[in-house]
Amino acid sequence: MKRNSFAFLLPALLILVSSCRGIETDDPILCYQKWAHELPPRDVHVMKGHYWHSGLWAKDDEVYLIMKSERNWWSAFIYQNGLIPDSSAWIPSSGKPGWFNPPSRTKNWKNPKSNSESYYMMDSLYQIIYIHEVK
Secondary structure: OHHHHHHHHHHHHHHHHHOOOOEEEOOHHHHHHHHHOOOOOOOEEEEEEEEEEOOOOOOOEEEEEEEEEOHHHHHHHHHHOOOEEOOOOOOOOOOOOOOOOOOOOOEEEEOOOOOOOOEEEEEOOOOEEEEEEEO
Protein backbone atom coordinates (compact mmCIF):
# COMPACT_ATOMS: atom_id res chain seq x y z
CA MET A 1 0.00 0.00 0.00
CA LYS A 2 2.81 2.45 0.86
CA ARG A 3 4.46 1.80 -2.49
CA ASN A 4 1.28 2.77 -4.41
CA SER A 5 0.91 5.95 -2.33
CA PHE A 6 4.48 6.95 -3.18
CA ALA A 7 3.94 6.22 -6.87
CA PHE A 8 0.98 8.62 -6.85
CA LEU A 9 2.63 11.24 -4.66
CA LEU A 10 5.82 11.60 -6.74
CA PRO A 11 4.11 12.70 -10.01
CA ALA A 12 1.78 15.02 -8.08
CA LEU A 13 4.76 16.60 -6.34
CA LEU A 14 6.63 17.04 -9.64
CA ILE A 15 3.61 18.78 -11.20
CA LEU A 16 3.29 21.08 -8.19
CA VAL A 17 6.96 22.03 -8.20
CA SER A 18 7.11 22.60 -11.96
CA SER A 19 4.05 24.87 -11.85
CA CYS A 20 5.86 27.15 -9.38
CA ARG A 21 8.58 28.07 -11.88
CA GLY A 22 8.67 31.75 -12.61
CA ILE A 23 9.16 33.57 -15.89
CA GLU A 24 11.98 36.04 -16.45
CA THR A 25 13.00 37.66 -19.72
CA ASP A 26 15.02 40.59 -21.03
CA ASP A 27 13.56 40.42 -24.55
CA PRO A 28 12.04 43.92 -25.01
CA ILE A 29 9.13 42.85 -27.24
CA LEU A 30 8.25 39.88 -25.03
CA CYS A 31 8.42 42.13 -21.94
CA TYR A 32 5.99 44.56 -23.53
CA GLN A 33 3.72 41.71 -24.58
CA LYS A 34 3.67 40.21 -21.07
CA TRP A 35 2.98 43.64 -19.59
CA ALA A 36 0.34 44.90 -22.05
CA HIS A 37 -1.06 41.51 -23.17
CA GLU A 38 -0.52 42.59 -26.78
CA LEU A 39 2.30 43.39 -29.17
CA PRO A 40 3.54 46.99 -29.17
CA PRO A 41 1.74 49.25 -31.64
CA ARG A 42 3.66 50.64 -34.61
CA ASP A 43 4.19 54.02 -32.96
CA VAL A 44 5.90 52.49 -29.90
CA HIS A 45 9.53 51.42 -30.08
CA VAL A 46 10.46 49.23 -27.09
CA MET A 47 14.15 49.83 -26.49
CA LYS A 48 14.81 47.73 -23.38
CA GLY A 49 12.80 45.56 -21.06
CA HIS A 50 12.94 43.23 -18.11
CA TYR A 51 9.96 41.14 -17.00
CA TRP A 52 9.69 38.87 -13.97
CA HIS A 53 6.70 36.72 -12.93
CA SER A 54 6.91 34.78 -9.68
CA GLY A 55 5.04 31.69 -10.83
CA LEU A 56 3.77 31.18 -7.32
CA TRP A 57 0.17 31.39 -6.22
CA ALA A 58 0.64 35.09 -5.45
CA LYS A 59 1.30 35.73 -9.17
CA ASP A 60 3.62 38.70 -8.57
CA ASP A 61 4.81 40.57 -11.68
CA GLU A 62 7.45 43.26 -12.10
CA VAL A 63 8.36 44.96 -15.36
CA TYR A 64 10.90 47.57 -16.42
CA LEU A 65 10.47 49.11 -19.87
CA ILE A 66 12.19 51.89 -21.80
CA MET A 67 10.23 52.95 -24.87
CA LYS A 68 10.01 55.75 -27.38
CA SER A 69 6.60 56.82 -28.59
CA GLU A 70 4.63 59.63 -30.09
CA ARG A 71 3.11 62.09 -27.63
CA ASN A 72 -0.46 61.04 -28.57
CA TRP A 73 0.22 57.42 -27.47
CA TRP A 74 1.58 58.63 -24.12
CA SER A 75 -1.39 60.98 -23.60
CA ALA A 76 -3.84 58.16 -24.33
CA PHE A 77 -1.91 55.85 -21.97
CA ILE A 78 -2.16 58.40 -19.14
CA TYR A 79 -5.88 58.87 -19.70
CA GLN A 80 -6.73 55.16 -20.07
CA ASN A 81 -4.84 54.22 -16.91
CA GLY A 82 -6.04 57.10 -14.73
CA LEU A 83 -2.51 58.31 -14.05
CA ILE A 84 -1.89 61.49 -12.11
CA PRO A 85 1.30 63.58 -11.85
CA ASP A 86 3.47 62.65 -8.89
CA SER A 87 6.10 64.97 -7.44
CA SER A 88 7.80 62.34 -5.29
CA ALA A 89 11.05 60.85 -6.49
CA TRP A 90 11.11 57.31 -7.83
CA ILE A 91 13.08 55.07 -5.49
CA PRO A 92 14.67 52.15 -7.35
CA SER A 93 14.25 48.65 -5.97
CA SER A 94 17.21 46.40 -5.30
CA GLY A 95 16.32 44.26 -8.34
CA LYS A 96 16.47 47.16 -10.82
CA PRO A 97 18.35 46.37 -14.04
CA GLY A 98 21.57 48.38 -14.39
CA TRP A 99 20.35 50.02 -17.60
CA PHE A 100 17.14 51.42 -16.03
CA ASN A 101 18.20 54.93 -14.99
CA PRO A 102 15.53 57.55 -15.68
CA PRO A 103 17.08 61.03 -15.80
CA SER A 104 16.09 63.52 -13.11
CA ARG A 105 14.24 65.66 -15.68
CA THR A 106 11.49 63.04 -16.19
CA LYS A 107 7.94 63.84 -15.18
CA ASN A 108 6.61 61.13 -12.90
CA TRP A 109 3.11 59.67 -13.01
CA LYS A 110 1.32 57.21 -10.74
CA ASN A 111 -1.97 55.40 -10.60
CA PRO A 112 -3.58 56.47 -7.32
CA LYS A 113 -5.47 53.17 -7.13
CA SER A 114 -2.54 50.79 -7.58
CA ASN A 115 0.76 49.74 -6.08
CA SER A 116 2.88 52.55 -4.70
CA GLU A 117 6.03 50.99 -6.21
CA SER A 118 4.77 51.48 -9.79
CA TYR A 119 5.97 54.57 -11.64
CA TYR A 120 5.48 55.82 -15.18
CA MET A 121 8.01 58.45 -16.26
CA MET A 122 8.37 60.57 -19.38
CA ASP A 123 11.49 62.33 -20.55
CA SER A 124 9.76 64.88 -22.77
CA LEU A 125 13.07 66.19 -24.13
CA TYR A 126 13.62 62.91 -26.01
CA GLN A 127 10.10 61.39 -25.86
CA ILE A 128 11.46 58.44 -23.88
CA ILE A 129 9.13 56.56 -21.52
CA TYR A 130 10.38 54.71 -18.45
CA ILE A 131 7.99 52.26 -16.83
CA HIS A 132 8.49 50.37 -13.59
CA GLU A 133 5.34 48.47 -12.70
CA VAL A 134 4.79 46.05 -9.84
CA LYS A 135 1.63 43.97 -9.61
